[in-house]
Amino acid sequence: MAERTILVCDICGRPAVQTVGLKVGRRNLQKDYCEIHLQELTAGARAPRPGRRKGVVVAASPAKRRGRPRKQVEAAPKRRGRPRKTKTAGGSRSGSSGSGPT
């Protein structure tokens, strides 16, 4: 029995070209998409903001790892925003007293 499992698109049933990992709530799901539906999917998608990485993106096939694992670089504590300027509200008037109306 030499059966080969082929991935098919979860939507239309055509041969899938890619498995997409989804994060729904706390669950990690995977769906297979054909080219058409992959395009449809990515058409409305956006890339997450660079920099902050909350979760780990699950690769399509975790068994296969390409290249060397990425070394985790210790991120230097980045300052957020700009330092607050201290503004002297009101202020003290100096040298107001002295000569009155003569």
Ligand SMILES: [Zn+2]
């Ligand atoms: Zn499809």
